[in-house]
Amino acid sequence: MLRFTLNRLTQSIVVILVVFSITFFMIRLAPGDPFASPKAMPPDVRKVLVERYGLDKPLAVQYFTTMGSYLKGDLLPSMSYQGMWNSKIIKDAFPISLIIGLSALGVALGLGLPAGIIAAVRKNTWLDYGPMSLALIGICLPTFVMGPILIAIFGLKWRLFNVAGWFEKTDWVLPAVTMGLIYAAYIARMTRGGMLEVLNQDYIRTARAKGVPGWRVVLVHALRGGLLPVVAFLGPALAGIATGSFIIEKIFNLPGLGQHFVASVFNRDYSLILATVVLYAVLLVVVNFLTDLLVAWINPKVRLS
C-alpha cells in the first residue's frame, strides 16, 4: 500500500509536469494573444505589455522561468486583467465551484444510486421503466435547456430563488440541482447496468441460497461490484465537477473557476490558463488515485501494483 502510494506520487508528478509543459507550449501556438482588443493596439503599446510580462524572451527561457515560479508556489499575475493575481483568482473562485460541485454530486448520488438500484432489482417493471425514462430525460435535456427551465419555474414564477448571482444563502441550490440532475441520470443508468451485471453472479446466488435477506444481498453484496462502472466514471468526472462547469456558471452568473477557465482561453490569458489547467491536473491525479483505491477495495481481485 505504501509502495503503491509512493509509486503513484512519482507518476502523478510526472503527469502534472507533462500537462504543464504541453499546455504551456500549446497555448502559444493558438492565434491571438492576451492583449488583443477590437480596437487595434499600436505596436508601441503592445511592446510595453509584451516586455512587462516577459513574452519577448525566447520561449524556452519563459518556460523555465514560469516553472521556477510555479515551484516557488507563485502562480504569476493574470495577463488580461491588470492587478489580478492568479492565486487570488483561484482562491476566490475554487470554493464556489467546489460547493456547487459537491452539492451537485450529492444530488446526483442521492437520486441516481437509489433509482439505479431499484431499477436493476425490479428489472423490466414500471419501477425500472419509470426512473430510467426520467433519467433519459435528464440526459436529453442539456444544461443550457434545463437551467433556464428550472430558473423560469423556481426563480421567475414561484420566486423561491434568485435567478442568478452569488449573494444569498440559497444561491447554490438551483445550479447544484441543474448540474446534479444530469449526473444523476448518468449515475442511475450506470448503476443499473453495473448491478445487472452483478446480480446474476455466483456469489450473489450463493448469498441468496444461504438465506441472506434480499435487501442485504442487494445493498451489501451486489452494490459493491455493481458500483464499479460508476466509480470509474466518477473519478475523472469528479475533478471536472469540482472545478466548475462553464455553462452552469454562465447561466447562473457564478464567479467560479469554470468561467475563469473559459474566459482565460478566449482572452488567451496564458498565465491564467496554465494556472487553472495545472490545478485541474492536480485534482485529477488525486481523484484518480482515490478511485483506484476504491476500485481495489470494491473488487478484491484487483491488486494494487
Place this chain on the structure above:
Amino acid sequence: MPPLRLLFLLCSVLATAGLTGCGADPINAREGAREKIFLINNKAEPRFLDLQRCNSVTEHHIMLSLYQGLVSEDRNSDKDVEPGMAEKWEANADKSVWTFHLQKNAKWSDGAPFTAQDFVWSYRRMLRKELGAQYAEMLYLLKNGLPLYEGKVKEEELGARAIDDATLELTLVGPTPHFPLIACHTSWWPVPRHVIEKYGGIYDVMNPWTDEDKLVGNGPFKLKRYLFRQYLQVERNPHYWDAANVKLDGVRFYSIDDDAVEERLFRRGQLHATYSTPLSRIPDYLKNHPDIVSNYTNCASWYFRVNTTRPALSDVRVRRALAFALDRKSIIDNVLRARQQPAAGMVPPMEGYTQVKEFSFDLPQAKRLLAEAGFPAGNGFPKFNILISKNEASRQIAEAVQAMWRQNLGISVGVTQQDFSVYLTSQQKLDYDICWAGWNADYFDPATFIDMWMTDGGNNETGWSNKDFDQLLADAKQCADAQERLGILTKAEGILMRDTPVLPLYFGTRTRLIHPAVKHWPQRLLDNPVWYHLDLVYPPPASSMDAELNRN
C-alpha cells in the same frame, strides 16, 4: 458501506455549503432604490482600472463614476459640454490655445488637494511609451504631444502648462474649435500622482495603486469593493467638488456577458438597468413595455469589412454589387427589430454633418455591376466566407445576408465562426474574405468613423488604400473652420463609399431595460451614463411590469 458513508459526508458538506454559500450583501432593485444604490449590468470585466490604460466601453462607464475631466458631456445634449473639474474656460481667437479655470473646491477622493499640475503630470505620463496607453494618440493634439511620445522633446515643452494651481493652459497643434467635446474623452482626465508614486513605478503595469483599498479618483464616486467576476461597487465621494448635487449613494457594476441572464435578473427585480436586451425579446418589450425599455440610437455603425486583396473582392464593382444587394430594411425589420436605421454610408447621422448616402437596396444595379465585373448571374464567382465571432445577432445577420447574396446574386457564400481572439487576429492578418464588424464613436465627431480607414491605419484591416482620401483627412486636421472641416470629411467619406472597402449595413441602437425607479436615464447618442445626475425613486412608480418587478 463507504458509498453510503460518502453520501452522508456529502450531505453534511451540502448542509455546510448552505450555511456558507453566500459571497456578498444581498440586494435587489427595490432595496437598491431605497438605499440609492444603482444596480447596472456593465457587460464585461474591466481589464484595466488604471484610467490612462482604459480602452473599452466597459471601463469607460466605470471611469465615469470614479474620475472627471476638465469638462463633461452635457447631460441632455450630444453636442455640448458642461463644467467638470473646470468651472469655466476660454480660447484664443483661432481656438488653438485653451485656458481652463478649475473648481475652487477641487480635491482628490482621499482629500488631497487637486491642482492644475495634476493635469499636466497626467498628460506627461500618458505621453510616455513606457506606460503603453492605447489612447495616447488622442493627446497628440497637444503641442509637442507626438514629439514627446517619440522622446524628441523634453517634458517641459509639452503644450500643457499650469499657470497657477487653479488655471491650466493647453496649447494645441492647430485650431480646434470642437476641443471641449474631445476633452470629454478619458484620455484627457487626470490621475492621482501622489497615489501612483506612493505604491510603485509610475509606468509599471504591476503598480498596485488601482487595488480596491488604494484607488483614488476625483469623480462623484470612489471605489468601495471589487469582487472579480461578481461586481464592482462605488460609493459616494464626499470630496467631490459638487458632492451636494450627487443623488446616488453608490453604483454596482455587474459584468454579465449573457443577455439572457441579465434579462432574467431584471425580470426577477435584481437589476436597475441592463446592458442590452436579448434579440428574441426585443419586439415583446417594445410592444408591451414601452415604459420599461429604453431604445435609442447610439452613434454606432455596423458594416462588413471586405478584404480588398482577395480575388474577385479586389474588384470595386464586385464590392459595390454586394453592397447594393443588401436589403437593409428587411434585416432591421425582421431580424434585429430594435429600430436601427439602414446605413447608406459609414457615418451615422450627426448634427451639422452631411452624410454620404451611397447605397440603397438596388438589385438591378447590383446584378449589372456583377455582370460588368465578369460574373453574370454569379457564374464563376469564387466561393467566399463571411467571418463572424460567436454572437447571436452576428450569426443571424450573417445567415440572412448569406441567403440574400445567394438568392439575389446567385453567388455561394459560407459563414465561418471564430472565437473572439481568433476573429480579431484574422482581421489584423487580413486572413478573411468578408468580416462582420461594428464601430462605436470614441467621441462625438464624424472623424471617429472616417479616420480609421486611413492607409495602414490600425483599424483599417481591409488592405484598402487611397491617397486622395489620406490627403483629405490630413487637410481636415489642419482646418480651423468647423463647417469647412465637416465638408472635407464628407468628401473623404464619399471616396470611401465609392471605393467600398466596407459595406455599411445599419446604424445601431441601444435597447436597455430600465427599472421604473430610475430617474434621468440619458438618451443621448453617446451611451454614457451621467452618474452625478442619475437618481432612484423609492417606492418605484407604477409601471407595466409591476407584477414582476414589485414582487420579492
Place this chain on the structure above:
Amino acid sequence: MSTAVIPATLAPVIRPGRSLWQDAWARLRKNHLAVACGLVLIAVVLICFIGPRLSPWNPEVTNLALKASPPGTMETLADGSMAKHWFGTDTLGRDLLTRIMRGGQVSLMVGLVATSVALLIGVAYGATAGYLGGRTDAVMMRFVDVLYALPFMIFVILLTTMFGKSMLLMYMAIGAVEWLTMSRIVRAQVQGLARQEFVEAARSLGLSTAVILFRHIIPNVLGPVIVYATLTVPAVMLLEAALSFLGLGVQPPDSSWGTLIDDGATNMETSPWLLIYPAAFFSITLFCLNFVGDGLRDALDVRGGKD
C-alpha cells in the same frame, strides 16, 4: 454445474452451432420493447436522410418576412402553390422540419462515428491496460490522465486554425476525448476478470494475449460498455454543437440537432416550438437508442438468461 457458470466464450464448445451473437440475436428478437425502439430508430434515420428530398422546402432558403412563425403556417412556393410549414419556421423564416431532418443527418453521423471511435479505442485500450496490469497499466493510465487534464478547448482552437474546418477533424476531436472515460470503465472491469478462472484456463491453453482479450475478456465487459456507449451518444451530439461555436463542426446555414436545440433555448419563451421539436427528435432517438442498448445488454448477458 449450471450453464450460468460457463463463461460466455466457452459456450460454443458446449453448444456447437450457436455462437454468442446468434444467441444474443435470438434473445434480442424476443424483447418487444427493444425491437419496437429499433424500428423507431430506423424510421428516424429514414426520415432524416430521405425526408429533405420529399420536402417542398429548401432548409437554406430564408424568408425574413416570415420570421419565426408557429407550426402550421402556410407559405406560397416558387411555383405558386401553397405549402405548410408543419413545425413552423425558425427566426429567419426557414422551414423547421426540413432543418431538423438535415440537422439529423449531421447529428446521427456524429453520434455514430464519434461513438464508434470512442468505443473502439476506449475498449481496446482499457482492456489492454487492465489485463496486462503492472507497469504497462500504470504508463497507459497516466497517459490517459494527461489527456484528461489537457485543455480541450485550446486543442480545438488549434485544430481549426491549423487545418481549417472540416467534419473529419470534428469526429477526430470528439473521438479523442470521449474514449478516455470509456477506457477507465473497461479497465476497472477487466482488472477483476483478468484473474478469474476461465482466463487462467485460456492462458494455460496457450492462447495469445490478443485472443484472450478480444475473445474471452471483452465479451464479458460488454454490459457496462453498451450502457456507457448509449450515454456517449447524446454527449457527443451536444459536444458537436459546442464545437460549432468554436468554428469546428457544422457552420451556418447548416444545422445539427445540437445547434437547433441551442437556438431553441435562446428563443424558448417567445417561440417554444423552436426548442420543442428539435428536442423531441433528439430525445426520441436517444430513448430508443437506450432501450435498444438495454435489450442488447440483456441479450449479451449470458449469465442472466431467464428472468
